[in-house]
Amino acid sequence: MTRPVRPNFDAIDDEADAHVAPGRYFNRELSWLAFNRRVMEEACNAAHPLLERLRFLSISGSNLDEFFMVRVAGLKGQQMQDVERRSIDGLTPGQQLAAIVADAGDLADAQQAVWQDIRRDLAAAGILVFDETTIEDDAAQGLERHFREQIFPILTPQALDPAHPFPFIPNKGSSVIFDLVRLADGQAVRELVLLPPTLQRFVRVPGERARYVTLEAMLKRFAPLMFPGYAIKAAAAFRVLRDSDIELEEEAEDLVLYFRSAIKRRRRGRVIRLEMETGIGAELEAVLKEELGGSDAILTETGGFLGVGDLSQLVDEDRPDLKFPPFSPRFPERIREYGGDCFAAIRAKDIVVHHPYESFDVVLAFLKQAAADPDVVAIKQTLYRAGKQSAVINALVAAAEAGKSVTAVVELKARFDEEQNLLWASALERAGVQVVYGFIDWKTHAKISMVVRREAGEFRTYCHFGTGNYHPITARIYTDLSFFTADPKLGRDAAQIFNYITGYVEPAALERLSISPRYLRERLCELVDAEIAHARGGKPASIWAKMNSLVDPAIIEKLYEASNAGVEIDLVIRGICCLKPGVAGMSDHIRVKSVVGRFLEHSRIWAFGNGKALPNDGAKLYISSADWMPRNFDRRVEYMLPILNPTVHDQVLDQVMVANLLDTEQSWDLQPDGSYERDEPGTRPFNLHRYFMTNPSLSGRGAALTTRDAVPKLSLRRRRVAAPAPSNDRDGA
Structure with a gap:
C-alpha cells in the first residue's frame, strides 16, 4: 500500500525561518493573548448578566491554561533544545517567551482584578464567596461538619522529608503546603495536601443562601483537625500546569497503542507554569522551585484565585435572573x-x-x-x-x-x-x-x-x-x-x-470541492488573483472572509498584494490574526474585526465579489472547515465548498456575513499597531447574535417565507453603518 509522502515540517511550520519578515506580521502568540484579553473584557461588559460575566472570566482562565500547556510548552521545548527558529515576525523562542511572560502576567493580574469586582457584585446579588478568614460564624459550624464527614476522609497529608519524597502533582493539580511545628518538642515539620480531583473546587455552605468557600480555604481553616498537636506556622496553595501536547512519532506502528501510551505520558509532562499564592514565603517557594522544576517553569504569584477556569462552577448557581434569557433553537x-x-x-x-x-x-x-x-x-x-x-x-x-x-x-x-x-x-x-x-x-x-x-x-x-x-x-x-x-x-x-x-x-x-493538503491554498490564491485582475481592470473588487485564525504567510502576502491593487478586503477573525491591517503602502484597503459575544463565532465563510461590489448575487461564495493557517493547508484534511443555490447563497452572504460586518455591540477593530478597539454601538446599535436569535434563516423557512412574517433584510453601507429593513426573500420556496 502506498502511503502519502510525509510533508516537510521544517518548511511548513507556523514559525518557519523561511517566512520571517519583521514589520509585516503580528506575532502569533501575542495575537492569541490579545484575543483572550477580549474574552476577559466581556467579563467587564455591563450589558451581560452577572453570572455570564463570570462565565467569560472562567473561559479566559481555561483558555490561558491551555495556551501554556500547548503553545508555551512548545516554545520552551525549542528553547531547551537550543532551536533558534524565528517566528514570522522575527522573534527567537526566547524572545517570544519573554514577551509572553510579560503579557500573560499582565493578563493574569487583570483577571484577578476582574474577579474581585465580580466577587463584590456577586455579594451584592446574594452570592457570597468566602476565604478562610471571612467565613461567617453561622457557616463555620456547618462547614466544619462537612469537612469532617465529606472531605477529611479523602485527604492524604504527606510529610516531606527524606523518607517521604515530594509527591507527583498532576497537570492542573492544586495543593496546599504547610509548615508546622510539633507542640511536643518544637520540631519543624512540612506537610503537603493534594486537593483531590474528585472533589468540587467550591463547597456550598448548607442552607438556602448561596454561600461558597474554596476547597483550599477549607483546608487552611480546618488544618488543626488534620494536624492535631501541631501549630500552623505557614500555609500556601499552589498549582501546576504541565506540557500537554502529544508529539507523534513517525515510526509509530500502532496508532491506537501509541496514543493510549502518550495520553498517560502527557499526565506526567514537564512543569510549564507554577502558580503560587502571594506571600508564600521564601523558604516554601524555594522548595517548590526545587521540587517542581522551577528553573525551567514559568513562575507566577497571585494574591487572588488560583485556577480562574474553576470559577465556572459558580455559574451553575440557580439564579436565572443573573444569566442570559433561555434560548430555544428552531428546527428548520x-x-x-x-x-x-x-x-x-x-x-x-x-x-x-x-x-x-x-x-x-x-x-x-x-x-x-x-x-x-x-x-x-x-x-x-x-x-x-x-x-x-x-x-x-x-x-x-x-x-x-x-x-x-x-x-x-x-x-x-x-x-x-x-x-x-x-x-x-x-x-x-x-x-x-x-x-x-x-x-x-x-x-x-x-x-x-x-x-x-x-x-x-x-x-x-x-x-x-x-x-x-x-x-x-x-x-x-x-x-x-x-x-x-x-x-x-x-x-x-x-x-x-x-x-x-x-x-x-x-x-x-x-x-x-477543493481540499487540503492538496491545492486548497493554491485555489484560494487563484480566487484572490481574480479579484486583483478585476481591480486592475477598473471593476469593483472585494473580498469578505470569516474565520477563527489568520496565520499563513503566503495568504497574508497575497492579501497585501490584493490591497495594493485596490481590492477592498473585510476580514472577520475571532482569534489570532498575524496580518497587519491599515498600514500605508501595504494594507491600506484591509480591515479586520473580531466578534466576541454570547456565542463563539466559529463558521468559516469566504466571499469574492467576482467583478461587483459585495454582496451580490454573482459573488463566489464558499464555506469551509479550515482556517487560514499553515497547519490547515499543509497538515490537515480540510474542504472548501462553493455555495451555488440562490437561497443558501443569500442566507450565507446577505445574512450571515453582512450581519457580522454590521455588528457594533460585540465587535473589536484591529489597529495597525496590534491593539484592538471596541466598536462604539452608536445611535443605531446592531447585535448579530440577537438578530439571528429573533429572525429565522432563509434556507430553513421554506413556504413560511411567503407569509407576512418575512425575514428582515440586512443592508450594508460602507463602514458598517446600516440597519435591518423588512423585505421578502426572492427565493424562499
Missing part, C-alpha cells in the same frame, strides 16, 4: 413541511442550517433517519470532536446493528479529545462499524457525513458538510453552518475524500 421549517423526512427535503433543494440558532437536532435527525431507513445501504462519517454523550455515535451504532455498511473516520489527534475518541472508536468497532484512523501525519479535520440510499433502482448520495464538529454540546454555543445536499457532484467528491482518508487513494479531478 422546510424539513417539517416534508413531514420530518430529511431526505425528501434535501432532495428537493439544498439546505443550510445556522447553528446554534437552528437546532443541531436536524443533524441528528439526518443520521437517525439514515440508521432506520431500510433503503439506506451505507453511511460514512468523519469524527473530530463528538463529545462525551454523543447521539451521533449512537446513530452510527444503530445503523451498523441494522446491517448497514458504516464507516467512521475517528481522528485520534484531536487535542484533549484523544482519550474520548479512543473510547468512541472501541464502542463503534464493537457494534460492527468500520473504524479508520486516517493519516499518521495529517489530522482529518473536515466535517463530512455521507449517506448512500437506494432510490428507484439506483443509488443517490446525500451529504452533510459542517464548519463545526459533530458535537451536540458545543453546537449550542458555537455559530456554525450545516450544509445538506443531494448534488451528485458533491456526492462523488465526498466519496473520493473518504477513499483518500481510508485507502490513501488520491482524488482524481474533484468536481466541486
Whole structure:
C-alpha cells in the first residue's frame, strides 16, 4: 500500500525561518493573548448578566491554561533544545517567551482584578464567596461538619522529608503546603495536601443562601483537625500546569497503542507554569522551585484565585435572573413541511442550517433517519470532536446493528479529545462499524457525513458538510453552518475524500470541492488573483472572509498584494490574526474585526465579489472547515465548498456575513499597531447574535417565507453603518 509522502515540517511550520519578515506580521502568540484579553473584557461588559460575566472570566482562565500547556510548552521545548527558529515576525523562542511572560502576567493580574469586582457584585446579588478568614460564624459550624464527614476522609497529608519524597502533582493539580511545628518538642515539620480531583473546587455552605468557600480555604481553616498537636506556622496553595501536547512519532506502528501510551505520558509532562499564592514565603517557594522544576517553569504569584477556569462552577448557581434569557433553537421549517423526512427535503433543494440558532437536532435527525431507513445501504462519517454523550455515535451504532455498511473516520489527534475518541472508536468497532484512523501525519479535520440510499433502482448520495464538529454540546454555543445536499457532484467528491482518508487513494479531478493538503491554498490564491485582475481592470473588487485564525504567510502576502491593487478586503477573525491591517503602502484597503459575544463565532465563510461590489448575487461564495493557517493547508484534511443555490447563497452572504460586518455591540477593530478597539454601538446599535436569535434563516423557512412574517433584510453601507429593513426573500420556496 502506498502511503502519502510525509510533508516537510521544517518548511511548513507556523514559525518557519523561511517566512520571517519583521514589520509585516503580528506575532502569533501575542495575537492569541490579545484575543483572550477580549474574552476577559466581556467579563467587564455591563450589558451581560452577572453570572455570564463570570462565565467569560472562567473561559479566559481555561483558555490561558491551555495556551501554556500547548503553545508555551512548545516554545520552551525549542528553547531547551537550543532551536533558534524565528517566528514570522522575527522573534527567537526566547524572545517570544519573554514577551509572553510579560503579557500573560499582565493578563493574569487583570483577571484577578476582574474577579474581585465580580466577587463584590456577586455579594451584592446574594452570592457570597468566602476565604478562610471571612467565613461567617453561622457557616463555620456547618462547614466544619462537612469537612469532617465529606472531605477529611479523602485527604492524604504527606510529610516531606527524606523518607517521604515530594509527591507527583498532576497537570492542573492544586495543593496546599504547610509548615508546622510539633507542640511536643518544637520540631519543624512540612506537610503537603493534594486537593483531590474528585472533589468540587467550591463547597456550598448548607442552607438556602448561596454561600461558597474554596476547597483550599477549607483546608487552611480546618488544618488543626488534620494536624492535631501541631501549630500552623505557614500555609500556601499552589498549582501546576504541565506540557500537554502529544508529539507523534513517525515510526509509530500502532496508532491506537501509541496514543493510549502518550495520553498517560502527557499526565506526567514537564512543569510549564507554577502558580503560587502571594506571600508564600521564601523558604516554601524555594522548595517548590526545587521540587517542581522551577528553573525551567514559568513562575507566577497571585494574591487572588488560583485556577480562574474553576470559577465556572459558580455559574451553575440557580439564579436565572443573573444569566442570559433561555434560548430555544428552531428546527428548520422546510424539513417539517416534508413531514420530518430529511431526505425528501434535501432532495428537493439544498439546505443550510445556522447553528446554534437552528437546532443541531436536524443533524441528528439526518443520521437517525439514515440508521432506520431500510433503503439506506451505507453511511460514512468523519469524527473530530463528538463529545462525551454523543447521539451521533449512537446513530452510527444503530445503523451498523441494522446491517448497514458504516464507516467512521475517528481522528485520534484531536487535542484533549484523544482519550474520548479512543473510547468512541472501541464502542463503534464493537457494534460492527468500520473504524479508520486516517493519516499518521495529517489530522482529518473536515466535517463530512455521507449517506448512500437506494432510490428507484439506483443509488443517490446525500451529504452533510459542517464548519463545526459533530458535537451536540458545543453546537449550542458555537455559530456554525450545516450544509445538506443531494448534488451528485458533491456526492462523488465526498466519496473520493473518504477513499483518500481510508485507502490513501488520491482524488482524481474533484468536481466541486477543493481540499487540503492538496491545492486548497493554491485555489484560494487563484480566487484572490481574480479579484486583483478585476481591480486592475477598473471593476469593483472585494473580498469578505470569516474565520477563527489568520496565520499563513503566503495568504497574508497575497492579501497585501490584493490591497495594493485596490481590492477592498473585510476580514472577520475571532482569534489570532498575524496580518497587519491599515498600514500605508501595504494594507491600506484591509480591515479586520473580531466578534466576541454570547456565542463563539466559529463558521468559516469566504466571499469574492467576482467583478461587483459585495454582496451580490454573482459573488463566489464558499464555506469551509479550515482556517487560514499553515497547519490547515499543509497538515490537515480540510474542504472548501462553493455555495451555488440562490437561497443558501443569500442566507450565507446577505445574512450571515453582512450581519457580522454590521455588528457594533460585540465587535473589536484591529489597529495597525496590534491593539484592538471596541466598536462604539452608536445611535443605531446592531447585535448579530440577537438578530439571528429573533429572525429565522432563509434556507430553513421554506413556504413560511411567503407569509407576512418575512425575514428582515440586512443592508450594508460602507463602514458598517446600516440597519435591518423588512423585505421578502426572492427565493424562499
